[in-house]
Amino acid sequence: MAAGAASPRERYRTQVRAEIKARAWDQIATAGASGLSLNAIAKELGMSGPALYRYFGGRDDLITELVRDAYRSLADTFAAAADAGTGLSGLARAMRRWALADPQRYFLVYGTPVPGYRAPDDTTATAREIMATLLDVCAAEDTAGTPEAAGAGTAEAAQEGGPAPADALEAHLADHRQWAAEHPAPPHVLRRALAYWTRLHGVLSLELAGHFTGMGFDPEVLFTAEFEGLRGRG
Amino acid sequence: MAAGAASPRERYRTQVRAEIKARAWDQIATAGASGLSLNAIAKELGMSGPALYRYFGGRDDLITELVRDAYRSLADTFAAAADAGTGLSGLARAMRRWALADPQRYFLVYGTPVPGYRAPDDTTATAREIMATLLDVCAAEDTAGTPEAAGAGTAEAAQEGGPAPADALEAHLADHRQWAAEHPAPPHVLRRALAYWTRLHGVLSLELAGHFTGMGFDPEVLFTAEFEGLRGRG
DNA sequence: TGTACATCAGTGAACGCGCGTTCACTGATGTAC
DNA sequence: TGTACATCAGTGAACGCGCGTTCACTGATGTAC
Numbered sequence: 001m002a003a004g005a006a007s008p009r010e011r012y013r014t015q016v017r018a019e020i021k022a023r024a025w026d027q028i029a030t031a032g033a034s035g036l037s038l039n040a041i042a043k044e045l046g047m048s049g050p051a052l053y054r055y056f057g058g059r060d061d062l063i064t065e066l067v068r069d070a071y072r073s074l075a076d077t078f079a080a081a082a083d084a085g086t087g088l089s090g091l092a093r094a095m096r097r098w099a100l101a102d103p104q105r106y107f108l109v110y111g112t113p114v115p116g117y118r119a120p121d122d123t124t125a126t127a128r129e130i131m132a133t134l135l136d137v138c139a140a141e142d143t144a145g146t147p148e149a150a151g152a153g154t155a156e157a158a159q160e161g162g163p164a165p166a167d168a169l170e171a172h173l174a175d176h177r178q179w180a181a182e183h184p185a186p187p188h189v190l191r192r193a194l195a196y197w198t199r200l201h202g203v204l205s206l207e208l209a210g211h212f213t214g215m216g217f218d219p220e221v222l223f224t225a226e227f228e229g230l231r232g233r234g
Numbered sequence: 235m236a237a238g239a240a241s242p243r244e245r246y247r248t249q250v251r252a253e254i255k256a257r258a259w260d261q262i263a264t265a266g267a268s269g270l271s272l273n274a275i276a277k278e279l280g281m282s283g284p285a286l287y288r289y290f291g292g293r294d295d296l297i298t299e300l301v302r303d304a305y306r307s308l309a310d311t312f313a314a315a316a317d318a319g320t321g322l323s324g325l326a327r328a329m330r331r332w333a334l335a336d337p338q339r340y341f342l343v344y345g346t347p348v349p350g351y352r353a354p355d356d357t358t359a360t361a362r363e364i365m366a367t368l369l370d371v372c373a374a375e376d377t378a379g380t381p382e383a384a385g386a387g388t389a390e391a392a393q394e395g396g397p398a399p400a401d402a403l404e405a406h407l408a409d410h411r412q413w414a415a416e417h418p419a420p421p422h423v424l425r426r427a428l429a430y431w432t433r434l435h436g437v438l439s440l441e442l443a444g445h446f447t448g449m450g451f452d453p454e455v456l457f458t459a460e461f462e463g464l465r466g467r468g
Numbered sequence: 469t470g471t472a473c474a475t476c477a478g479t480g481a482a483c484g485c486g487c488g489t490t491c492a493c494t495g496a497t498g499t500a501c
Numbered sequence: 502t503g504t505a506c507a508t509c510a511g512t513g514a515a516c517g518c519g520c521g522t523t524c525a526c527t528g529a530t531g532t533a534c
Binding site: 009012013016047048050051054055 | 508509510511512513
């Protein structure tokens with residue numbers, strides 16, 4: 001009755017779409033994104049290959065949709081972690097959980113790019129949403145450390161205009177911040193966010209690709225030390 | 235005449251092998267590793283498909299060989315940078331140059347793992363060689379900073395037995411160091427090497443996959459700040 | 469220097485496979501009167 | 502409540518493609534005597 005009420009056909013349609021995607025994820029987990037096959041998905045669903053063309057324009061459309069969903073999922077995970085108020089280390093833990101839950105989903109977004117393929121344009125917006133969340137948390141953590149314990153006396157404490165750039169990177173970021181266009185974060189927060197982001201990916205991409213197996217140590221211990229240590233560490 | 239002298243046939247053979255590999259790299263750069271095709275390589279060399287089986291056991295063998303070469307190439311690059319005496323930041327620059335020279339070569343080693351495929355066993359040795367070089371440079375940088383400027387008075391300065399583990403990660407690494415089995419580096423150096431390694435990969439994997447394009451800043455400035463900054467920074 | 473033989477690079481045909489995608493069509497489900 | 506029509510999910514056959522790989526074979530190159 002309401003405008004959003006779905007007809008039975010629409011409900012069925014979205015359900016089948018969801019099932020197709022679910023099987024697609026299974027396949028990606030099993031054989032990687034390059035091993036995704038429409039015919040194989042159809043067979044698993046008990047239908048013939050061409051039937052899938054009722055639901056997706058083709059193989060590329062399906063992959064595009066999966067990429068979109070993966071981005072969305074990470075953005076939501078990030079937002080939830082930020083809301084939980086567990087700070088940067090909470091973001092880090094959430095991201096690791098998200099990545100370990102389905103490594104191929106991580107790789108679909110952040111892994112080896114397929115030379116021909118280009119991600120859909122709207123993922124840029126989602127990517128910036130993710131960075132905005134990260135910036136929010138960085139900014140909160142930044143001021144949380146210094147202000148009301150007045151007179152602590154660090155030279156870089158918060159002044160109302162925000163501190164001036166402290167080095168070449170911060171100066172550069174102050175002028176090149178399209179990725180944070182709407183965000184009021186000062187340069188040293190931009191820097192902190194970027195560093196945290198890249199370091200997260202460093203540990204995760206190596207761990208997920210299996211480059212720590214056989215080295216002997218527990219990746220989780222490394223992760224904890226890198227992302228839940230003292231705030232000032234990096 | 236000498237034992238190592240190659241017969242004309244052997245020379246020809248190694249040359250053709252090299253040409254096959256060269257074309258394979260071209261293909262990987264163009265279409266990614268999953269797009270590598272024996273028949274296409276043969277066609278580019280002006281020969282028929284089955285001819286390649288004189289030189290490689292098959293597609294998988296060829297890829298394995300490329301992976302091996304990529305590892306070897308990085309190990310050599312690292313060793314050369316270490317010998318140059320430019321320290322950790324020299325290693326970082328060398329690695330970035332190596333990666334940018336052929337991103338798909340980087341991804342063949344450190345990119346999305348193909349679920350079925352397993353790297354040849356001897357790459358483990360090369361991987362450890364790379365870590366050993368990194369540890370050497372970390373160790374040198376570590377002592378270089380503190381010793382002869384005696385009385386600098388940092389609590390963590392070098393004592394002859396090496397300092398005790400400073401936190402959970404260092405304690406863990408002290409007991410789980412198969413990756414550095416033969417290396418005398420103390421825990422805090424192991425930690426430093428691991429952190430540097432993961433951070434390198436963080437920036438590089440994001441940069442090479444194109445996740446910085448459109449963000450506005452210059453990846454090189456970020457890289458320089460992360461890896462050529464003050465020694466103590468992270 | 470010349471002959472007889474072994475080695476080995478490369479060919480061409482063929483096998484079987486799975487892929488994405490198109491097309492004309494059937495049959496069930498929903499809608500309008 | 503019943504009939505007439507439109508919508509749309511799904512089928513089955515077919516197209517063309519490129520793939521890795523095998524096999525029996527040709528012909529050139531190298532080796533031994």
